[in-house]
Amino acid sequence: MNVVLPEKNRIKKKQLFIYISIIIICIISVIIAFYVQFYTRIDIAKFIGISQKAGLGSKTEEQQQTIKSEFNTIFNNTITNDNDTNNSKKEEADKKIVYTKYEKKETKLNSYDLEVHIPHINISGEVVKKYNQEIENIFVDMAKKVLQSENNNVIYTVEYVANIQDDILSVMIKSNLKEGSKAQKVIIQTYNYDLRNNKEITLAEVLKIEQLNENDVQNKIKADIQTEQKKAQDLKSLGYNIYSRDINSDIYSIEKSTEFYFTGNILYVIYAYGNQMATSEMDIVVLWFWWFWGRSKKSFYININKKKKATLSGFFQVHLRELHSITLYLIINGKNLI
Numbered sequence: 001m002n003v004v005l006p007e008k009n010r011i012k013k014k015q016l017f018i019y020i021s022i023i024i025i026c027i028i029s030v031i032i033a034f035y036v037q038f039y040t041r042i043d044i045a046k047f048i049g050i051s052q053k054a055g056l057g058s059k060t061e062e063q064q065q066t067i068k069s070e071f072n073t074i075f076n077n078t079i080t081n082d083n084d085t086n087n088s089k090k091e092e093a094d095k096k097i098v099y100t101k102y103e104k105k106e107t108k109l110n111s112y113d114l115e116v117h118i119p120h121i122n123i124s125g126e127v128v129k130k131y132n133q134e135i136e137n138i139f140v141d142m143a144k145k146v147l148q149s150e151n152n153n154v155i156y157t158v159e160y161v162a163n164i165q166d167d168i169l170s171v172m173i174k175s176n177l178k179e180g181s182k183a184q185k186v187i188i189q190t191y192n193y194d195l196r197n198n199k200e201i202t203l204a205e206v207l208k209i210e211q212l213n214e215n216d217v218q219n220k221i222k223a224d225i226q227t228e229q230k231k232a233q234d235l236k237s238l239g240y241n242i243y244s245r246d247i248n249s250d251i252y253s254i255e256k257s258t259e260f261y262f263t264g265n266i267l268y269v270i271y272a273y274g275n276q277m278a279t280s281e282m283d284i285v286v287l288w289f290w291w292f293w294g295r296s297k298k299s300f301y302i303n304i305n306k307k308k309k310a311t312l313s314g315f316f317q318v319h320l321r322e323l324h325s326i327t328l329y330l331i332i333n334g335k336n337l338i
Contacts, residue, residue: 067266067286074263075174077117079162086164086195091124098122098162098171102140104147111150116143116158121171121191127200131171131191138189139175153180163263166209167196172261172270176280186280188272190259203257203269210267212289218254221269224285225252243273243281265289 079098086097101120107113118139121128139158146156155178162171171191178184194201207214225247232242250256251271259270267287273279 064286064288067288068284071268071284072174075159075161075172077119077159077161079164079171080263081164083164089124089195089198090122092122095122097164097169098160102143104143106147110153112146112152112154112156114143114146114154114156116156116175117160118143118158119160119162119171119173121169121193123169123193125198127198128193131193134189135173138187139173142175142177154178161261161263163261164195165262165264167194168201168206168209168262169193169195170260170262172259172268183278184280185278186272186274186282188259188270188275188282190261190270192260192262202255203260204254206260206262206267207254210289212267212287214254217287220287221252221254221257221285222247225271225283228283243279245283 077100079096082097087093090097098119098121100117102116102118105115116139118135120135121131143156143158146154156175158173158175160171160173162169164170169192171193173187173189175187176184177187192201192206193199194205204214207217225245229245229247232244236242236244257269257271259272259275261268261270265288267289269285269287271283271285273281
């Protein structure tokens with residue numbers, strides 16, 4: 001006996017072709033997403049023909065000063081955005097990729113008041129090994145020295161913050177040292193590591209990844225340093241002892257700007273003069289940036305109407321430059337089936 005399916009339930013060749021196309025698109029999408037996630041950075045927007053630009057935000061002077069004034073509050077002695085994708089890079093699988101290794105709070109009358117939270121970067125490899133050794137030499141050794149001091153009225157604190165964004169691990173450590181009547185000394189050390197390529201990453205490379213114009217950033221740094229120097233000169237004219245900046249120094253060039261911290265849509269570029277001398281003076285250049293797209297969101301969908309005419313159109317949903325997700329819809333007779 002031959003069974004004949006009703007016309008409305010029979011799958012036409014055109015429909016079958018569309019279903020197979022969807023499956024192929026899904027497979028290709030998964031392959032692309034996997035490759036981008038684990039092996040390389042590619043400009044997906046450029047890849048699929050979407051125009052994309054990044055620009056420095058135009059926050060007011062008051063807004064920028066607010067961000068700078070809140071700088072000391074971001075040190076929370078933990079890491080954000082750590083996830084299981086980085087487990088293979090860890091030396092200690094049961095710990096976070098950055099964790100507090102040396103922690104101590106102790107006070108001795110007339111001798112010292114110490115509170116330190118010193119991190120360890122939990123990644124195997126020679127680059128990070130060098131980072132951790134430097135952290136030991138600068139911060140742990142000083143803490144041990146303070147604990148041995150007598151009648152010096154030393155105040156010593158260390159705190160840190162860490163973040164992962166766009167496969168960039170950014171760690172910032174700040175110490176504050178006050179020994180008796182000596183000038184207060186503030187040190188800020190940052191460590192920025194490319195998790196995808198297993199190497200140290202420079203400020204210039206971060207700007208390139210985030211598609212920020214290097215000349216715009218350099219001009220922003222120069223303008224901010226000139227502003228701070230003008231403020232310092234005004235104070236000097238009133239009789240204050242101030243830290244004088246050489247605005248023509250190459251320490252303000254992007255190539256020489258080694259201390260920076262990357263989180264959210266804010267990139268802090270820090271010039272901590274206490275890293276080289278006994279001072280608490282520092283300049284913080286806040287690079288606040290934003291993104292805009294020619295087209296920001298699309299989806300692949302198949303629309304089969306009642307007249308059995310099929311149309312195929314599609315687009316990617318993209319977040320920054322990474323392939324974040326691909327959305328597929330199958331719509332038959334006005335009903336979304338996927």
